[in-house]
Amino acid sequence: MPYIGNDIQFGELTSQTFTGDGSTTAFTLGYTVANPTSLIVTISNVIQEPTTAYTVAGTTLTCTSAPADGDTIHVRFLGRVVDVANAAILQDSDQDTKIQVEESADEDTIRFDIAGAEDFTITANSFNVLSGSSILSAGTIDMNGTELILDADADTTITADTDDTIDIKIAGADDFQFTANDFTALSGSTISTNTIAETTADSGVTIDGLVIKDGNTNLPDLKLQDKTLFALNLNLNNAGGTLKHSEYRDASNTSLGDYAGGLNNATSTITVTPTGTDGSTAMAAGMKISSASTNFMILDTDVPIPADTFLIAAIIENTCSPSEKQILCVPEIINRNVNGTTAKRFELIHKDTTGAAFALNTTNIASGKALKYQFIGMLV
Secondary structure: OOOOOOOOOOOOOOEEEEEOOOOOOEEEEEEEEOOHHHEEEEEOOEEOOEOOOEEEEEEEEEEOOOOOOOOEEEEEEOOOOOOOOOEEEEEOOOOOOEEEEOOOOOOOOEEEEEOOEEEEEEEOOEEEEOOOOOOOOOOOOOOOOOOEEOOOOOOOEEEEEEOOEEEEEEOOEEEEEEEOOEEEEOOOOOOOOOOOOOOOOOOOEEEOOEEEEOOEEEOOOOEEOOEEEEEEEEEEEEEOOEEEEEEEOOOOOOOOOOOOOOOOOOOOOOEEOOOOOHHHOOOEOOEEEOOOOOOEEEEOOOOOOOOOOEEEEEEEEEOOOOOOOOEEEEEEEEEEEEOOEEEEEEEEEEEEOOOOEOOOOOOOOOOOOEEEEEEEEEOO
Protein backbone atom coordinates (compact mmCIF):
# COMPACT_ATOMS: atom_id res chain seq x y z
CA MET A 1 0.00 0.00 0.00
CA PRO A 2 1.16 3.65 -0.33
CA TYR A 3 3.47 5.03 2.36
CA ILE A 4 5.41 8.17 3.23
CA GLY A 5 9.19 8.23 3.69
CA ASN A 6 11.84 5.54 3.41
CA ASP A 7 11.12 1.82 3.24
CA ILE A 8 9.50 0.47 6.41
CA GLN A 9 11.90 -1.49 8.65
CA PHE A 10 10.28 -4.15 10.82
CA GLY A 11 11.45 -5.09 14.36
CA GLU A 12 14.22 -2.52 14.65
CA LEU A 13 14.42 1.07 15.86
CA THR A 14 17.32 3.25 14.84
CA SER A 15 19.54 4.09 17.81
CA GLN A 16 22.62 6.11 18.69
CA THR A 17 25.04 5.96 21.67
CA PHE A 18 27.11 8.68 23.41
CA THR A 19 29.46 8.60 26.46
CA GLY A 20 29.25 11.25 29.15
CA ASP A 21 32.32 13.17 30.36
CA GLY A 22 30.80 14.87 33.39
CA SER A 23 30.53 18.30 31.71
CA THR A 24 28.95 17.96 28.24
CA THR A 25 25.17 18.45 28.09
CA ALA A 26 24.61 18.82 24.29
CA PHE A 27 24.95 15.89 21.93
CA THR A 28 24.52 15.86 18.13
CA LEU A 29 21.95 13.39 16.82
CA GLY A 30 22.26 11.66 13.50
CA TYR A 31 18.71 12.64 12.55
CA THR A 32 16.40 15.58 12.98
CA VAL A 33 13.54 14.99 15.40
CA ALA A 34 10.46 17.11 15.97
CA ASN A 35 10.12 16.88 19.77
CA PRO A 36 11.53 15.05 22.85
CA THR A 37 8.81 12.38 22.81
CA SER A 38 10.18 11.15 19.48
CA LEU A 39 13.12 9.67 21.45
CA ILE A 40 13.71 7.12 24.22
CA VAL A 41 16.80 8.30 26.09
CA THR A 42 18.51 6.15 28.76
CA ILE A 43 21.55 7.09 30.82
CA SER A 44 23.27 4.06 32.34
CA ASN A 45 20.06 2.08 31.62
CA VAL A 46 17.83 4.61 33.40
CA ILE A 47 15.02 5.96 31.16
CA GLN A 48 14.98 9.76 31.13
CA GLU A 49 11.84 11.92 31.31
CA PRO A 50 11.22 13.87 28.03
CA THR A 51 11.32 17.69 28.38
CA THR A 52 12.31 17.27 32.06
CA ALA A 53 15.60 15.39 31.74
CA TYR A 54 16.31 16.42 28.17
CA THR A 55 15.08 18.54 25.25
CA VAL A 56 15.69 18.40 21.51
CA ALA A 57 16.05 21.06 18.83
CA GLY A 58 16.63 19.76 15.35
CA THR A 59 19.62 17.44 15.64
CA THR A 60 20.70 18.64 19.10
CA LEU A 61 19.92 16.60 22.24
CA THR A 62 20.39 18.69 25.39
CA CYS A 63 20.47 17.06 28.84
CA THR A 64 19.28 19.08 31.82
CA SER A 65 22.34 17.86 33.78
CA ALA A 66 25.63 16.71 32.33
CA PRO A 67 25.87 12.88 32.39
CA ALA A 68 28.65 11.59 34.65
CA ASP A 69 32.03 10.70 33.23
CA GLY A 70 31.75 7.26 31.61
CA ASP A 71 27.92 7.11 31.65
CA THR A 72 26.43 5.48 28.54
CA ILE A 73 23.77 7.61 26.88
CA HIS A 74 21.56 5.48 24.62
CA VAL A 75 19.13 7.14 22.24
CA ARG A 76 16.38 5.29 20.34
CA PHE A 77 14.51 7.12 17.57
CA LEU A 78 10.73 6.54 17.69
CA GLY A 79 10.12 9.12 14.94
CA ARG A 80 12.11 11.68 13.04
CA VAL A 81 11.56 14.50 10.58
CA VAL A 82 11.67 13.03 7.09
CA ASP A 83 13.89 14.91 4.66
CA VAL A 84 11.91 14.71 1.42
CA ALA A 85 14.43 16.50 -0.79
CA ASN A 86 14.98 14.42 -3.94
CA ALA A 87 12.45 11.85 -2.71
CA ALA A 88 9.02 10.61 -3.79
CA ILE A 89 6.86 11.04 -0.71
CA LEU A 90 3.65 9.36 -1.90
CA GLN A 91 3.44 6.60 -4.48
CA ASP A 92 1.40 3.57 -5.48
CA SER A 93 2.49 -0.06 -5.47
CA ASP A 94 4.04 -0.01 -8.96
CA GLN A 95 5.60 3.40 -8.28
CA ASP A 96 4.26 5.06 -11.49
CA THR A 97 1.76 7.33 -9.72
CA LYS A 98 3.28 9.57 -7.10
CA ILE A 99 3.66 13.01 -5.58
CA GLN A 100 7.19 14.40 -5.54
CA VAL A 101 8.52 17.33 -3.55
CA GLU A 102 11.59 19.00 -5.02
CA GLU A 103 13.30 16.85 -7.64
CA SER A 104 16.32 19.10 -7.12
CA ALA A 105 17.48 21.08 -4.09
CA ASP A 106 15.25 24.00 -3.09
CA GLU A 107 13.21 23.69 -6.29
CA ASP A 108 9.96 24.64 -4.50
CA THR A 109 7.88 22.50 -6.84
CA ILE A 110 5.38 19.76 -6.10
CA ARG A 111 4.99 17.30 -8.96
CA PHE A 112 2.10 14.93 -9.70
CA ASP A 113 2.96 11.85 -11.78
CA ILE A 114 0.08 9.66 -12.95
CA ALA A 115 0.61 6.37 -14.79
CA GLY A 116 4.25 7.26 -15.41
CA ALA A 117 3.66 10.76 -16.82
CA GLU A 118 4.12 14.08 -15.09
CA ASP A 119 0.68 15.73 -15.47
CA PHE A 120 0.50 18.60 -12.96
CA THR A 121 2.82 20.78 -10.88
CA ILE A 122 2.30 23.25 -8.08
CA THR A 123 4.65 26.20 -7.64
CA ALA A 124 4.26 29.35 -5.55
CA ASN A 125 0.71 30.70 -6.14
CA SER A 126 0.27 28.58 -9.27
CA PHE A 127 -1.29 25.26 -10.26
CA ASN A 128 0.03 24.15 -13.65
CA VAL A 129 -1.60 21.77 -16.12
CA LEU A 130 1.16 20.26 -18.27
CA SER A 131 1.01 19.42 -21.97
CA GLY A 132 -1.34 16.55 -22.71
CA SER A 133 -3.28 16.99 -19.46
CA SER A 134 -6.59 18.68 -18.77
CA ILE A 135 -8.96 19.69 -16.00
CA LEU A 136 -12.43 18.16 -16.19
CA SER A 137 -15.33 19.48 -14.17
CA ALA A 138 -18.74 17.90 -13.72
CA GLY A 139 -19.95 21.20 -12.29
CA THR A 140 -19.20 24.91 -12.68
CA ILE A 141 -15.77 26.54 -12.73
CA ASP A 142 -16.20 30.03 -11.28
CA MET A 143 -13.60 32.44 -12.71
CA ASN A 144 -15.12 35.28 -10.64
CA GLY A 145 -14.15 37.95 -13.19
CA THR A 146 -10.48 36.98 -13.45
CA GLU A 147 -8.66 36.66 -16.79
CA LEU A 148 -8.26 33.31 -18.53
CA ILE A 149 -4.80 33.46 -20.13
CA LEU A 150 -4.58 31.53 -23.41
CA ASP A 151 -1.05 31.93 -24.77
CA ALA A 152 2.51 31.58 -23.53
CA ASP A 153 3.32 35.29 -23.23
CA ALA A 154 0.04 36.05 -21.41
CA ASP A 155 -1.19 38.78 -23.81
CA THR A 156 -4.16 36.86 -25.26
CA THR A 157 -6.97 36.42 -22.75
CA ILE A 158 -10.70 36.10 -22.10
CA THR A 159 -12.24 37.96 -19.19
CA ALA A 160 -15.66 38.89 -17.82
CA ASP A 161 -14.71 41.52 -15.24
CA THR A 162 -17.75 43.63 -16.24
CA ASP A 163 -21.13 42.08 -15.47
CA ASP A 164 -22.74 40.34 -18.48
CA THR A 165 -19.84 41.27 -20.78
CA ILE A 166 -17.13 39.00 -22.19
CA ASP A 167 -13.99 40.68 -23.50
CA ILE A 168 -11.49 39.00 -25.82
CA LYS A 169 -7.99 40.44 -25.83
CA ILE A 170 -5.48 39.43 -28.53
CA ALA A 171 -1.83 40.52 -28.51
CA GLY A 172 -2.56 42.90 -25.64
CA ALA A 173 -5.46 44.75 -27.31
CA ASP A 174 -9.23 44.46 -26.68
CA ASP A 175 -10.51 43.24 -30.07
CA PHE A 176 -13.94 41.68 -29.56
CA GLN A 177 -16.76 41.83 -27.05
CA PHE A 178 -19.85 39.75 -26.30
CA THR A 179 -22.93 41.13 -24.56
CA ALA A 180 -26.46 39.74 -24.45
CA ASN A 181 -27.44 38.82 -28.05
CA ASP A 182 -24.61 40.94 -29.46
CA PHE A 183 -21.07 40.36 -30.80
CA THR A 184 -18.99 43.50 -31.33
CA ALA A 185 -15.74 43.93 -33.25
CA LEU A 186 -14.11 46.83 -31.40
CA SER A 187 -12.33 49.78 -33.01
CA GLY A 188 -9.40 48.63 -35.14
CA SER A 189 -10.74 45.06 -35.45
CA THR A 190 -12.49 43.37 -38.37
CA ILE A 191 -14.55 40.26 -39.01
CA SER A 192 -13.23 38.28 -41.98
CA THR A 193 -15.37 35.56 -43.53
CA ASN A 194 -16.25 34.05 -46.89
CA THR A 195 -19.78 33.07 -45.88
CA ILE A 196 -22.59 34.59 -43.82
CA ALA A 197 -25.54 32.21 -43.56
CA GLU A 198 -29.05 32.88 -42.26
CA THR A 199 -30.16 30.87 -39.24
CA THR A 200 -33.86 30.85 -40.18
CA ALA A 201 -34.84 29.83 -43.71
CA ASP A 202 -35.99 32.71 -45.95
CA SER A 203 -35.41 35.32 -43.24
CA GLY A 204 -32.26 36.67 -44.87
CA VAL A 205 -29.32 38.40 -43.20
CA THR A 206 -29.57 42.04 -42.07
CA ILE A 207 -26.43 44.20 -42.00
CA ASP A 208 -27.15 47.64 -40.50
CA GLY A 209 -30.56 47.80 -42.18
CA LEU A 210 -29.45 46.09 -45.41
CA VAL A 211 -31.45 42.88 -45.88
CA ILE A 212 -29.85 40.23 -48.06
CA LYS A 213 -31.93 37.23 -49.05
CA ASP A 214 -31.50 34.36 -51.48
CA GLY A 215 -31.88 35.90 -54.93
CA ASN A 216 -32.93 39.29 -53.55
CA THR A 217 -31.24 42.26 -51.91
CA ASN A 218 -33.25 45.04 -50.29
CA LEU A 219 -31.22 48.27 -50.46
CA PRO A 220 -33.46 51.07 -49.15
CA ASP A 221 -30.56 52.90 -47.55
CA LEU A 222 -27.56 51.97 -49.70
CA LYS A 223 -24.84 54.57 -49.12
CA LEU A 224 -21.46 55.45 -50.60
CA GLN A 225 -19.25 57.84 -48.61
CA ASP A 226 -22.29 58.46 -46.41
CA LYS A 227 -24.45 59.48 -49.40
CA THR A 228 -27.75 57.74 -50.18
CA LEU A 229 -28.46 56.16 -53.55
CA PHE A 230 -30.78 58.21 -55.79
CA ALA A 231 -32.44 56.41 -58.72
CA LEU A 232 -35.60 57.74 -60.37
CA ASN A 233 -37.34 58.33 -63.67
CA LEU A 234 -39.08 61.58 -64.72
CA ASN A 235 -41.70 62.13 -67.44
CA LEU A 236 -42.11 65.62 -68.97
CA ASN A 237 -45.01 65.82 -71.42
CA ASN A 238 -47.34 68.25 -73.18
CA ALA A 239 -50.88 67.56 -72.03
CA GLY A 240 -53.23 69.64 -74.16
CA GLY A 241 -50.88 72.59 -74.40
CA THR A 242 -49.60 72.51 -70.81
CA LEU A 243 -46.28 71.05 -69.73
CA LYS A 244 -46.71 68.58 -66.91
CA HIS A 245 -44.40 66.13 -65.21
CA SER A 246 -44.24 63.30 -62.70
CA GLU A 247 -41.59 61.04 -61.17
CA TYR A 248 -41.78 57.28 -61.08
CA ARG A 249 -39.78 54.13 -60.49
CA ASP A 250 -40.93 51.95 -63.39
CA ALA A 251 -43.27 51.80 -66.35
CA SER A 252 -46.30 51.40 -64.11
CA ASN A 253 -45.84 55.06 -63.01
CA THR A 254 -47.52 54.25 -59.70
CA SER A 255 -44.75 54.75 -57.14
CA LEU A 256 -41.41 56.40 -56.51
CA GLY A 257 -39.69 53.27 -55.19
CA ASP A 258 -37.02 53.19 -52.52
CA TYR A 259 -34.44 55.58 -53.99
CA ALA A 260 -36.18 58.92 -54.53
CA GLY A 261 -34.41 60.56 -51.59
CA GLY A 262 -32.68 63.80 -52.58
CA LEU A 263 -35.33 65.18 -54.97
CA ASN A 264 -37.62 67.22 -52.75
CA ASN A 265 -41.38 66.77 -53.09
CA ALA A 266 -41.03 64.17 -55.83
CA THR A 267 -44.36 62.54 -56.63
CA SER A 268 -45.87 60.12 -59.10
CA THR A 269 -48.90 62.43 -59.36
CA ILE A 270 -48.94 64.35 -62.66
CA THR A 271 -48.17 67.98 -61.81
CA VAL A 272 -48.16 71.20 -63.85
CA THR A 273 -44.56 72.14 -64.50
CA PRO A 274 -43.64 75.65 -63.22
CA THR A 275 -42.14 77.93 -65.91
CA GLY A 276 -42.58 81.36 -64.28
CA THR A 277 -39.93 83.85 -63.26
CA ASP A 278 -37.17 82.01 -61.40
CA GLY A 279 -36.75 84.49 -58.55
CA SER A 280 -40.45 84.46 -57.61
CA THR A 281 -41.77 81.07 -58.73
CA ALA A 282 -41.64 78.03 -56.50
CA MET A 283 -40.72 74.60 -57.73
CA ALA A 284 -43.35 71.88 -57.80
CA ALA A 285 -43.04 68.12 -57.56
CA GLY A 286 -39.24 68.24 -57.60
CA MET A 287 -38.46 70.73 -60.41
CA LYS A 288 -39.18 73.79 -62.58
CA ILE A 289 -38.08 75.04 -65.98
CA SER A 290 -35.86 78.11 -65.81
CA SER A 291 -37.38 81.33 -67.13
CA ALA A 292 -33.93 82.80 -67.74
CA SER A 293 -32.63 79.80 -69.68
CA THR A 294 -35.56 77.74 -70.94
CA ASN A 295 -33.32 74.82 -71.88
CA PHE A 296 -32.44 74.42 -68.18
CA MET A 297 -34.46 72.13 -65.90
CA ILE A 298 -33.87 73.11 -62.26
CA LEU A 299 -34.06 70.17 -59.86
CA ASP A 300 -35.34 70.70 -56.31
CA THR A 301 -32.31 69.31 -54.49
CA ASP A 302 -31.16 70.18 -50.96
CA VAL A 303 -29.47 73.56 -50.60
CA PRO A 304 -26.68 74.14 -50.16
CA ILE A 305 -26.01 71.02 -52.15
CA PRO A 306 -23.94 68.56 -50.04
CA ALA A 307 -20.31 67.97 -50.96
CA ASP A 308 -19.33 64.84 -52.90
CA THR A 309 -22.77 64.48 -54.50
CA PHE A 310 -23.13 63.48 -58.13
CA LEU A 311 -25.87 62.94 -60.70
CA ILE A 312 -26.03 61.04 -63.97
CA ALA A 313 -29.01 61.84 -66.24
CA ALA A 314 -30.11 60.53 -69.61
CA ILE A 315 -33.15 60.97 -71.86
CA ILE A 316 -34.35 57.44 -72.40
CA GLU A 317 -37.35 58.27 -74.60
CA ASN A 318 -38.00 61.18 -76.95
CA THR A 319 -41.28 61.52 -78.88
CA CYS A 320 -40.74 65.16 -79.81
CA SER A 321 -40.80 66.23 -83.48
CA PRO A 322 -38.65 65.71 -85.39
CA SER A 323 -38.31 62.34 -83.65
CA GLU A 324 -34.94 61.71 -85.24
CA LYS A 325 -33.40 64.68 -83.43
CA GLN A 326 -31.37 63.49 -80.47
CA ILE A 327 -31.67 65.58 -77.33
CA LEU A 328 -28.87 65.57 -74.79
CA CYS A 329 -29.15 66.57 -71.12
CA VAL A 330 -26.10 67.38 -69.07
CA PRO A 331 -26.25 67.76 -65.24
CA GLU A 332 -24.50 70.83 -63.87
CA ILE A 333 -24.40 72.49 -60.44
CA ILE A 334 -25.56 76.09 -60.95
CA ASN A 335 -26.02 78.94 -58.49
CA ARG A 336 -29.46 80.49 -59.09
CA ASN A 337 -32.20 82.42 -57.29
CA VAL A 338 -35.32 80.30 -57.16
CA ASN A 339 -38.33 81.80 -55.40
CA GLY A 340 -36.12 84.09 -53.32
CA THR A 341 -33.45 81.54 -52.35
CA THR A 342 -30.12 81.76 -54.13
CA ALA A 343 -28.21 78.52 -53.90
CA LYS A 344 -26.36 75.91 -55.89
CA ARG A 345 -28.57 73.16 -57.24
CA PHE A 346 -28.41 70.43 -59.86
CA GLU A 347 -29.80 71.60 -63.23
CA LEU A 348 -30.15 69.73 -66.53
CA ILE A 349 -28.90 71.61 -69.61
CA HIS A 350 -30.65 70.50 -72.83
CA LYS A 351 -28.98 70.68 -76.24
CA ASP A 352 -29.35 68.98 -79.57
CA THR A 353 -26.49 67.22 -81.33
CA THR A 354 -25.45 70.47 -83.03
CA GLY A 355 -24.89 72.08 -79.64
CA ALA A 356 -27.89 74.37 -79.97
CA ALA A 357 -30.05 74.93 -76.91
CA PHE A 358 -33.24 72.84 -76.83
CA ALA A 359 -35.90 74.87 -75.04
CA LEU A 360 -38.32 73.01 -72.84
CA ASN A 361 -41.55 74.56 -74.10
CA THR A 362 -44.78 73.58 -75.81
CA THR A 363 -43.25 74.36 -79.21
CA ASN A 364 -40.45 71.82 -78.99
CA ILE A 365 -42.58 69.43 -76.92
CA ALA A 366 -45.81 69.46 -78.88
CA SER A 367 -49.16 68.28 -77.53
CA GLY A 368 -49.06 64.58 -76.81
CA LYS A 369 -45.26 64.46 -76.95
CA ALA A 370 -42.89 63.75 -74.11
CA LEU A 371 -39.35 63.43 -72.85
CA LYS A 372 -38.58 60.67 -70.39
CA TYR A 373 -35.51 60.87 -68.15
CA GLN A 374 -33.60 58.43 -66.02
CA PHE A 375 -31.51 59.61 -63.05
CA ILE A 376 -28.95 57.87 -60.86
CA GLY A 377 -26.63 59.43 -58.35
CA MET A 378 -25.98 60.39 -54.74
CA LEU A 379 -27.83 63.58 -53.73
CA VAL A 380 -28.01 63.40 -49.90
